[in-house]
Amino acid sequence: MAKLESRIPSGPLEQKWTRHKAEIKLVSPANKRKYEIIVVGAGLAGSSAAATLAELGYPVKCFVFHDSPRRAHSIAAQGGINAAKNYQNDGDSVYRLFYDTIKGGDFRSREANVHRLAEVSANIIDQCAAQGVPFAREYGGLLANRSFGGAQVSRTFYARGQTGQQLLLGAYSALSRMISFGGVRMFTHSEMLDLVVVNGHAKGIIVRDLITGEVTRHAADAVVLATGGYGNVFNLSTNAHNSNATAIWRAYQRGACFANPCFTQIHPTCIPVTGDYQSKLTLMSESLRNDGRIWVPKKKEDCRKNPNDIPEEDRDYYLERMYPAFGNLAPRDISSRAAKKVCDEGRGVGASGLGVYLDFADAIRQIGEAGVRERYGNLFDIYHEITNENAYRVPMRIFPAVHYMMGGLWVDYNLMSNVPGLFVLGEANFSDHGANRLGASALMQGLADGYFVIPYTIADYLATQKPGLRPKPEAAEFQQAEDNVRGIVTRLLAVRGKEPVSHFHKRLGKILWDHCGMARNAAGLKQALQEIPRLREEFWSRGCGVNVPGDGGTLNQSLERAGRVADYLELAELLCRDALERDESCGCHFREEHVDPEGECLRNDEQYAHVAAWEYQGKDRAPLLNKEPLTYESVHLARRNYK
Amino acid sequence: MVAESSSSQAISVTLRVWRQAGPDQPGRFVEYPARNLNSNMSFLEMLDVVNDELAVKGGEPIAFDNDCREGICGTCSLVINGKPHGPHRGVATCQTYLRSFHDGDVITVEPFRAKPFPVIKDLIVNRKAFDRIMQAGGFISVRTGSACDANAIPVPKDAADLAMDAAACIGCGACVAACKNASAMLFVGAKVSQLGLLPQGQPERDQRVRAMVKQMDAEGFGSCTNQYECSAVCPKLISHEFIARLNRDYLKAVIRSAFTPISANASSAAG
Numbered sequence: 040m041a042k043l044e045s046r047i048p049s050g051p052l053e054q055k056w057t058r059h060k061a062e063i064k065l066v067s068p069a070n071k072r073k074y075e076i077i078v079v080g081a082g083l084a085g086s087s088a089a090a091t092l093a094e095l096g097y098p099v100k101c102f103v104f105h106d107s108p109r110r111a112h113s114i115a116a117q118g119g120i121n122a123a124k125n126y127q128n129d130g131d132s133v134y135r136l137f138y139d140t141i142k143g144g145d146f147r148s149r150e151a152n153v154h155r156l157a158e159v160s161a162n163i164i165d166q167c168a169a170q171g172v173p174f175a176r177e178y179g180g181l182l183a184n185r186s187f188g189g190a191q192v193s194r195t196f197y198a199r200g201q202t203g204q205q206l207l208l209g210a211y212s213a214l215s216r217m218i219s220f221g222g223v224r225m226f227t228h229s230e231m232l233d234l235v236v237v238n239g240h241a242k243g244i245i246v247r248d249l250i251t252g253e254v255t256r257h258a259a260d261a262v263v264l265a266t267g268g269y270g271n272v273f274n275l276s277t278n279a280h281n282s283n284a285t286a287i288w289r290a291y292q293r294g295a296c297f298a299n300p301c302f303t304q305i306h307p308t309c310i311p312v313t314g315d316y317q318s319k320l321t322l323m324s325e326s327l328r329n330d331g332r333i334w335v336p337k338k339k340e341d342c343r344k345n346p347n348d349i350p351e352e353d354r355d356y357y358l359e360r361m362y363p364a365f366g367n368l369a370p371r372d373i374s375s376r377a378a379k380k381v382c383d384e385g386r387g388v389g390a391s392g393l394g395v396y397l398d399f400a401d402a403i404r405q406i407g408e409a410g411v412r413e414r415y416g417n418l419f420d421i422y423h424e425i426t427n428e429n430a431y432r433v434p435m436r437i438f439p440a441v442h443y444m445m446g447g448l449w450v451d452y453n454l455m456s457n458v459p460g461l462f463v464l465g466e467a468n469f470s471d472h473g474a475n476r477l478g479a480s481a482l483m484q485g486l487a488d489g490y491f492v493i494p495y496t497i498a499d500y501l502a503t504q505k506p507g508l509r510p511k512p513e514a515a516e517f518q519q520a521e522d523n524v525r526g527i528v529t530r531l532l533a534v535r536g537k538e539p540v541s542h543f544h545k546r547l548g549k550i551l552w553d554h555c556g557m558a559r560n561a562a563g564l565k566q567a568l569q570e571i572p573r574l575r576e577e578f579w580s581r582g583c584g585v586n587v588p589g590d591g592g593t594l595n596q597s598l599e600r601a602g603r604v605a606d607y608l609e610l611a612e613l614l615c616r617d618a619l620e621r622d623e624s625c626g627c628h629f630r631e632e633h634v635d636p637e638g639e640c641l642r643n644d645e646q647y648a649h650v651a652a653w654e655y656q657g658k659d660r661a662p663l664l665n666k667e668p669l670t671y672e673s674v675h676l677a678r679r680n681y682k
Numbered sequence: 683m684v685a686e687s688s689s690s691q692a693i694s695v696t697l698r699v700w701r702q703a704g705p706d707q708p709g710r711f712v713e714y715p716a717r718n719l720n721s722n723m724s725f726l727e728m729l730d731v732v733n734d735e736l737a738v739k740g741g742e743p744i745a746f747d748n749d750c751r752e753g754i755c756g757t758c759s760l761v762i763n764g765k766p767h768g769p770h771r772g773v774a775t776c777q778t779y780l781r782s783f784h785d786g787d788v789i790t791v792e793p794f795r796a797k798p799f800p801v802i803k804d805l806i807v808n809r810k811a812f813d814r815i816m817q818a819g820g821f822i823s824v825r826t827g828s829a830c831d832a833n834a835i836p837v838p839k840d841a842a843d844l845a846m847d848a849a850a851c852i853g854c855g856a857c858v859a860a861c862k863n864a865s866a867m868l869f870v871g872a873k874v875s876q877l878g879l880l881p882q883g884q885p886e887r888d889q890r891v892r893a894m895v896k897q898m899d900a901e902g903f904g905s906c907t908n909q910y911e912c913s914a915v916c917p918k919l920i921s922h923e924f925i926a927r928l929n930r931d932y933l934k935a936v937i938r939s940a941f942t943p944i945s946a947n948a949s950s951a952a953g
């Protein structure tokens with residue numbers, strides 16, 4: 040069994056991080072340059088970590104599969120980033136941000152980590168403003184804020200509807216600076232395909248060059264994974280086309296525990312599916328819910344009518360009705376389920392009946408079309424490009440879609456996995472968002488981990504490793520890992536099947552969406568657990584499974600995708616297994632068997648107030664479930680109430 | 683699943699696609715039929731379908747760059763019927779939909795063509811030159827942890843808004859592909875302007891513009907002759923006025939440097 044030591048510092052909650060920083064080990068400036076650190080991924084977490092570690096004097100190698108570190112999917116985050124600045128004087132504080140995030144996660148995240156996140160949130164805004172991130176400002180020149188779901192204060196900083204882009208370009212500029220100084224060696228078009236573990240410690244990675252197909256070994260004293268989320272396991276999600284689970288999945292197969300894999304954020308405001316050719320879904324930022332009102336017709340027969348012809352009294356502003364205290368800014372899991380509920384009742388709109396209106400008519404009356412355009416212009420443009428509809432004239436149609444994975448590799452308070460020397464940051468880890476993430480907190484977490492946590496905590500590990508003693512790439516463990524990678528490539532090419540990769544990805548996505556989506560139950564999950572291995576077998580079956588044209592020695596996008604989908608076919612099973620095992624409802628994880636009389640999630644704190652950390656046991660053996668109990672020292676486990 | 687838009691209709695087109703096995707290989711156009719597609723499909727989704735058909739028939743799929751498919755990551759490229767990012771103003775290739783084409787159209791699809799962007803394969807080009815320009819000076823030097831409170835330095839709203847207009851650049855390189863000189867001045871001008879408009883960017887302003895222009899020239903990008911094709915094809919509609927700002931900043935920096943006394947004790951370290 041894996042040893043899961045959370046290493047939560049002792050002492051009062053608000054002093055833990057300060058004390059921890061004072062007590063953990065340091066590496067002297069002269070010794071820092073003797074260690075080598077690998078960072079995989081260059082999104083918000085990866086690029087901020089790589090830049091900051093290099094600033095400290097560590098030699099860093101950074102790997103991305105993109106053609107440039109500026110392309111990572113953090114760039115697509117739209118709405119904003121939370122910080123407990125209280126610039127609005129509306130009663131915000133570190134404690135409130137902490138509490139909102141813990142409550143938003145339905146009490147399934149680690150208290151000490153979340154408090155630290157709230158503490159460093161303010162530093163992030165300072166850092167980004169100093170980098171030249173053009174945040175929205177008021178006429179006096181000071182920073183502007185807006186509100187996001189699950190909060191009753193305005194603590195979200197933003198740069199139009201492109202906050203993720205601007206924060207990422209800030210981190211990319213810091214990374215570029217360190218590349219020019221020689222502190223970071225950047226490897227683009229380089230996909231990590233295995234983790235190398237030597238004597239139980241993570242000491243390197245195996246990388247495939249996506250242009251030449253060359254497979255290379257890279258040794259280091261520590262490996263940092265910041266490879267993002269695995270929402271694409273569902274095929275249709277708001278993730279970028281190439282976002283994938285391969286790095287963390289291969290690390291899992293090398294012994295890193297996978298925590299809460301089933302915790303999937305299904306975002307309420309996405310553009311509805313239009314056809315089975317569709318390759319991805321597009322998010323409409325939650326910030327729109329500041330000014331947009333969500334409704335469906337009260338009467339089924341009105342669903343096909345022009346929405347502008349439906350009188351006010353025939354509209355059901357269901358979020359305002361069901362959750363009057365938070366209204367249209369109810370958290371994402373709750374808003375998504377409410378949308379599903381009204382559509383299940385037959386009151387969904389659009390040709391598929393799977394849609395609800397997000398209406399700006401009131402906002403346009405209040406602040407004018409120009410005012411709405413200034414706040415959300417680019418989002419209205421995106422909506423127009425995709426749907427060919429003008430949302431200034433007719434309400435947007437939206438529907439929930441897979442957006443973010445709260446689950447990820449298990450990490451301790453230092454963000455180190457149970458494999459010593461392997462650190463996991465950002466969406467790739469599990470630690471801060473529990474069973475549901477609040478809006479504008481993914482950017483916060485990615486940058487907190489990269490700028491302000493890992494630079495301190497990595498020293499606590501490195502100080503235990505003698506400098507200059509890292510294994511050589513010639514070591515047997517590297518050879519074995521390289522053989523493994525070459526073996527996977529060879530096997531994929533050898534299937535020579537009949538169906539394209541997308542065929543299997545679509546079918547897998549449908550199984551997951553139907554049985555492990557917004558609502559889950561034991562029977563459906565058991566069925567999915569039967570269907571997934573069958574699909575996997577089909578994928579690999581020689582002569583009729585997956586068709587991967589070309590070879591492994593050149594740029595081969597089909598091969599890249601096939602490798603990723605092969606991993607999804609395994610990961611999907613773990614998702615369903617975890618969802619079946621967690622026999623309670625919490626946050627995003629809505630088990631139909633556990634519902635309170637008002638139709639809300641019914642948690643079972645006695646049996647499930649834990650992190651489910653799954654441990655790989657080999658190819659044909661069931662994974663082992665480890666449990667890290669969640670102990671709350673400061674907050675009282677309450678029923679989540681947004682009414 | 684049911685098609686969402688009532689206006690969707692079937693469309694068939696012929697694609698003339700540039701195929702090139704590698705940087706040093708000769709390329710050529712190859713025609714592919716794309717039949718009975720939903721007009722609400724995106725251009726890249728059409729290429730997905732064509733590729734799946736090709737692969738199953740034993741052909742080699744067309745290599746093309748793409749990632750976010752919502753117009754923000756800057757990965758997708760393509761010159762469609764002679765225009766970088768296709769027929770519509772202010773959108774990237776990934777936001778181009780088949781409803782913009784007519785049934786029976788022959789559509790020519792090429793990579794971005796510019797000497798500093800060599801073709802890697804088919805429609806994929808190497809745009810690392812942009813990264814190197816950024817590394818030369820496209821940043822404000824602020825070590826993590828050394829920033830002052832974000833509200834300590836007010837930024838006038840109009841300056842912040844204009845900086846944001848410039849910062850919207852997605853680094854796709856369409857500006858270079860559209861320019862007969864393969865000039866990167868819109869890309870460089872956008873970053874120089876963003877940082878130069880903000881008080882935080884002032885200390886390194888002169889050094890930044892000189893370093894970025896020097897790298898831009900070293901990469902082989904051409905000069906601007908004020909035709910503004912760059913702005914016309916920019917998916918974020920970055921204004922050519924930022925090129926004027928770049929020219930002004932560069933001129934000022936060069937003149938100032940001629941009169942700036944050099945401290946005898948100045949460190950030689952960069953940045």
